[in-house]
Amino acid sequence: MNTRQMHIDPYERNWMIFSAVMLVLFAAAVSVAAFGMGIEVPAPEQRVDPRTVATDPNSPWSNPGLREVSPGKYDAYILARAVPQWEFLPKELTIPAGSSVSFYVTSPDVQHGFKIQNTNANFMVIPGQVSKLTIRFDEPGTYDFICTEYCGSGHGIMYGTITVTP
């Protein structure tokens, strides 16, 4: 046998082809979900100074909360913080069913996470960065949003609630 030629067993060759096809299929499925169905991941939105973001009167996070930008469309400015205590501001949001909400979340102190249960909203909250994701709420009910990154002793109690009214 030529020493430069690699010996590949036919079974192994088939297995490698099978593996490659599987991976192409997975990549295709993910691409369709991302570009066809618009299930996207967070993109760079805006950078802020965490030392002033909660106090500067020009910063929307100095007065966090829900703003209706047009009928059925909301911007939610949320501050995730560990100091002086572990909490989301605001802790409670109420919106009518069918609303589309763009969440703008940032932190004035350490890293946090933001995950709205039973939705695709799940992202990191990093001081200096603004995380944005838009979610439509069609089903009435309550949705907890929880902190999903370790942020100190009170991490486990940090959560809030979105109430979707019929």
Place this chain on the structure above:
Amino acid sequence: MTQYQVSAGEKKFIGWHLLTAILALAVGSLFGPLQAFEHAGWDFYPYIKPLIKSYYQGLTVHGVLNALVWTTFFIMGFLTFNVIFGLKRPLKNLTLNKVGFWMMVAGVVAAAIPILANEATVLFTFYPPLKANWAFYVGLTLVVVGSWVEGWGLFMTYFDWRKENPNERSPFIAFASILTSLLWQICTLGVAVEILTMLLPWSLGLLETVDPQLARTYFWFTGHPLVYFWLLPAYISWYAMLPKQAGNGKMFSDSLARLSFWIFLVLSTPLGFHHQYVDPGVPPAWKFIHSLLTFGVFFPSMMTAFTVVASLEHAGRKQGGKGALAWILKLNWKDPSVAAQLLAGLLFFFGGIGGLANASYNVNLVLHNTAFVPGHFHLTVATGVTLSFMGISYWLLPYLTGKQLWKPKLAVAQSWIWFIGMIIFSNSMHVLGLLGAPRRVPLGLAPYVPAEWNSRLFQVGLGGAILFVSGALYLTVMLMTALNKETVKEEVQVPIAEAMQDPALTPLWLDRWAPWIYGTLALIVIVYGPQLVEQIANIALTSPGFRVW
């Protein structure tokens, strides 16, 4: 049969690695069950408050000692053995390797002091602006640099061998160990830059503020290849040792084994953004490219699955095994080293599938930072890797010390107990994650836990209890073996599965380092370079440190 004789001094040196690794595992594993019990509603942390202040301090100890210290020390010891035994020559400079080793030990001590003093409760990811005591960062640096120094000692030994044997194929275990060590040297640059340019000066007060997003990017440059640094030593054993132990089998293909290791080297670093899919500061296009490369690195894992199973089948049939699957029963399940590694491989297979879900770009939105993630890595690093390392130590310790393994049947039972405990623990963690339970939370105290999680939380505690029993058995077997008065009758034979095909027939391009290393570096530059440049150019040092634990 005569085998290459590793010198007594080198055996002792490798033994020190094993001892340090097992001590770390012993302490770190005390806290695993405490975490699991807390989930089930049995919180023991209040009772140990004088010693350990919180759930998170315990979690930090568990993560640092089990995921970083146990693995790194075991791996450096095992790679050192493989290089010496594979090349059939002593280390070029044992003193240099000893310097590296003691740097690592000093690093562990330096990091352990602030951790135990509750001055570094930052978990094993130490994301800033959580700010630990400076000694923690110094300790991590020493561990990494010490492992580099040990790696350099291995490279020098290899260069000498190559000079004397210019036309031979490098022996597989030595080749794969050098490659693993090289992978480690490349990927740890990320965390080295993170600590040396930001975290260490910051913790010393020389720098007021840091950039948390850039720190995450540096961290995950190292963070994912780190898992291949854990995994490849287990693969070396599965490829080139386990088939021999399981029934005198041979390695199915030397060429493809090498090819898969090369692919791991090339692909394992430029995919770190798949840990940052939901980071606000990384553009989605780069996340997507890294997700495709992550799928790419799954390919050599599939090749490994084939080659390892085919080699085991060869062993099983040699022992008279028949049928499509019945040959599995003929493998040497009575050997604790075999049982441990077979069970580790089996669970690792499921861990790999779960990992594909994590890696799948937007699918990760459902799983990110949920209990699914620790569920996944307890199948991979805590079973695929850890249970394999336990299996390796069942022959390595008797080999190094000349002591008879204490109660091999108990050691077999230990592997099965780990297997069962991990199925219960990990399955419930995966399900909890899919239901939305976050990771890194004392769920027994969390106010938002719905009743439907309770049965799964109980299973987490149950699995943790079973794993604790298994871990205790492992430590007992190791301790009693080290103290055993009964010595082995003749030197333990190192299990080496020869390749079915003469390795001399392996193509030369699979034994050439330069093109693969250039390729690796080029891909890193292409796939990481632009984002690194952009993030560094736009660095925002705006975060002061916080101690909020």
